[in-house]
Amino acid sequence: MRSGRIQSSASCSASSSSTFPHPPCLSSASRHCKFPRLLSPRALSLSQRVSRNCLVPETSQFSFSKQSSTNKKRLFPVNVGALVTSNTEAISTGPLVDEEKIGVLLLNLGGPETLDDVQPFLFNLFADPDIIRLPRLFRFLQKPLAQFISVLRAPKSKEGYASIGGGSPLRRITDDQAEELRKSLWAKDVPAKVYVGMRYWHPFTEEAIEQIKKDGITKLVVLPLYPQFSISTSGSSLRLLESIFRDDEYLVNMQHTVIPSWYQREGYIKSMANLIEKELQKFDRPEKVVIFFSAHGVPLAYVEEAGDPYKAEMEECVDLIIEELEKRKITNAYTLAYQSRVGPVEWLKPYTDDTIVDLGRKGVKGLLAVPISFVSEHIETLEEIDVEYKELALESGIQNWGRVPALGCEPMFISDLADAVIESLPYVGAMAVSNLEARQSLVPLGSVEELLATYDSQRRELPAPVTVWEWGWTKSAETWNGRAAMLAVLVLLLLEVTTGEGFLHQWGILPLFH
Ligand SMILES: C=CC1=C(C)c2cc3[nH]c(cc4nc(cc5[nH]c(cc1n2)c(C)c5CCC(=O)O)C(CCC(=O)O)=C4C)c(C)c3C=C
Numbered sequence: 291m292r293s294g295r296i297q298s299s300a301s302c303s304a305s306s307s308s309t310f311p312h313p314p315c316l317s318s319a320s321r322h323c324k325f326p327r328l329l330s331p332r333a334l335s336l337s338q339r340v341s342r343n344c345l346v347p348e349t350s351q352f353s354f355s356k357q358s359s360t361n362k363k364r365l366f367p368v369n370v371g372a373l374v375t376s377n378t379e380a381i382s383t384g385p386l387v388d389e390e391k392i393g394v395l396l397l398n399l400g401g402p403e404t405l406d407d408v409q410p411f412l413f414n415l416f417a418d419p420d421i422i423r424l425p426r427l428f429r430f431l432q433k434p435l436a437q438f439i440s441v442l443r444a445p446k447s448k449e450g451y452a453s454i455g456g457g458s459p460l461r462r463i464t465d466d467q468a469e470e471l472r473k474s475l476w477a478k479d480v481p482a483k484v485y486v487g488m489r490y491w492h493p494f495t496e497e498a499i500e501q502i503k504k505d506g507i508t509k510l511v512v513l514p515l516y517p518q519f520s521i522s523t524s525g526s527s528l529r530l531l532e533s534i535f536r537d538d539e540y541l542v543n544m545q546h547t548v549i550p551s552w553y554q555r556e557g558y559i560k561s562m563a564n565l566i567e568k569e570l571q572k573f574d575r576p577e578k579v580v581i582f583f584s585a586h587g588v589p590l591a592y593v594e595e596a597g598d599p600y601k602a603e604m605e606e607c608v609d610l611i612i613e614e615l616e617k618r619k620i621t622n623a624y625t626l627a628y629q630s631r632v633g634p635v636e637w638l639k640p641y642t643d644d645t646i647v648d649l650g651r652k653g654v655k656g657l658l659a660v661p662i663s664f665v666s667e668h669i670e671t672l673e674e675i676d677v678e679y680k681e682l683a684l685e686s687g688i689q690n691w692g693r694v695p696a697l698g699c700e701p702m703f704i705s706d707l708a709d710a711v712i713e714s715l716p717y718v719g720a721m722a723v724s725n726l727e728a729r730q731s732l733v734p735l736g737s738v739e740e741l742l743a744t745y746d747s748q749r750r751e752l753p754a755p756v757t758v759w760e761w762g763w764t765k766s767a768e769t770w771n772g773r774a775a776m777l778a779v780l781v782l783l784l785l786e787v788t789t790g791e792g793f794l795h796q797w798g799i800l801p802l803f804h
């Protein structure tokens with residue numbers, strides 16, 4: 291088989307990435323930008339607020355100098371004069387002095403730690419308006435609906451978590467990453483505290499923020515632990531942060547900046563390439579193995595209707611890893627597919643399961659799965675890839691299977707995250723508290739709200755990507771009347787679940803879900 295991107299026939303829908311184009315906006319200039327873009331090229335064209343692809347020229351770096359008289363350490367950004375921005379307030383070019391207390395807030399999803407946590411964890415997930423976005427009129431149903439769906443899904447999810455030891459390893463791994471990042475920052479002379487804020491389980495983002503306030507942090511770098519930005523992950527966490535910040539006098543005055551995505555950083559790309567290179571060597575004939583990038587999916591509407599940059603960022607990320615491998619003379623065939631869809635709405639294609647079957651049919655004998663959207667082991671690597679997809683691959687005629695581990699605490703990766711934090715420090719901007727508009731929109735100079743506004747400005751409702759819609763949320767039902775009718779049915783079902791009375795109980799169906 292010829293090396294290069296494999297075009298799976300499973301990927302032939304219009305929405306697929308089968309031709310693997312570079313998004314037109316991702317120029318080679320931006321691809322070699324060493325600094326995480328604060329706004330994606332798409333964001334740039336939409337907002338016109340920042341007039342470049344890369345906020346920090348490659349020559350830009352920090353130097354430390356000690357004030358001989360006071361022996362106070364100062365951090366000076368060098369070469370910031372070369373920055374071009376129409377929003378000059380966005381960049382704090384002043385020195386960071388000892389009185390500043392730097393904090394780094396790692397944002398992550400969170401996962402149930404025990405089987406009893408599964409249903410409440412799912413409730414939190416489905417209660418998130420960035421996961422199920424209801425029409426404005428029906429927003430009051432968000433929580434009852436989340437309760438209903440979480441109760442329905444819990445048994446299936448519990449099975450999955452039971453098979454990986456009774457809970458998610460996410461908290462432990464994220465805590466380890468936070469500690470390693472802290473050590474790395476200190477080793478680079480940046481005495482920062484690192485906090486973990488989870489979106490759907492402990493330690494919740496609110497808990498992390500309380501600690502940040504107690505510790506008197508004055509400059510905060512917000513770092514979502516997702517390499518690529520999605521409205522459903524980093525976007526959701528940022529939206530939560532926005533609401534916490536807006537209502538709090540301390541936080542409104544705290545300077546912060548966000549690193550929205552960092553998949554293009556050299557340290558991350560090289561770390562991924564190292565892991566792939568190492569795993570390939572475990573095969574008898576490494577050059578024959580297809581490198582199979584499997585990313586967590588999102589519903590297609592997120593990309594096509596809400597402008598989620600996730601797909602474009604994912605494709606560029608794969609390209610960069612492949613380029614790095616090619617530099618090492620590793621020219622295996624490769625492909626990208628999307629896993630973990632829930633519900634009947636269309637998700638990003640090609641789907642991982644379809645693609646595996648397709649590759650088997652095409653005679654591929656060796657496959658190396660590379661989870662690419664998340665940097666910790668979790669249920670979808672440990673169960674979905676290691677068990678379900680492996681089984682499917684073997685059934686499909688693929689004889690040799692391997693899987694690249696998640697990055698976890700890989701030293702080069704952690705060190706690169708520390709560099710990303712340090713490089714972002716000059717962009718930590720103050721909120722103009724006196725400026726009512728700024729206060730309302732919580733846009734301290736190119737941060738949380740600016741990102742949200744850019745990617746998802748209209749906040750349109752999206753089809754709910756959840757199982758409960760399977761028996762009714764079809765394309766033809768996508769009218770207001772249809773939605774209203776379905777919601778009415780849901781309310782009836784909800785009443786039935788909560789009161790224990792109704793037609794499903796009469797027919798003996800509903801107790802199955804308890
Ligand atoms: C980049 C990563 C992720 C994206 C994008 C994402 C979108 C997304 N997820 C759901 C629904 C569920 N996700 C669940 C678990 C889960 N999701 C991610 C990552 C992304 N999700 C991770 C890392 C995990 C696992 C955490 C762990 O405990 O190990 C679950 C629960 C598990 C299950 O029942 O399958 C659900 C449900 C949607 C609907 C969505 C986009 C809209």
Ligand SMILES: [Fe+2]
Nearest residue numbers: 399586587630
């Ligand atoms: Fe998910």
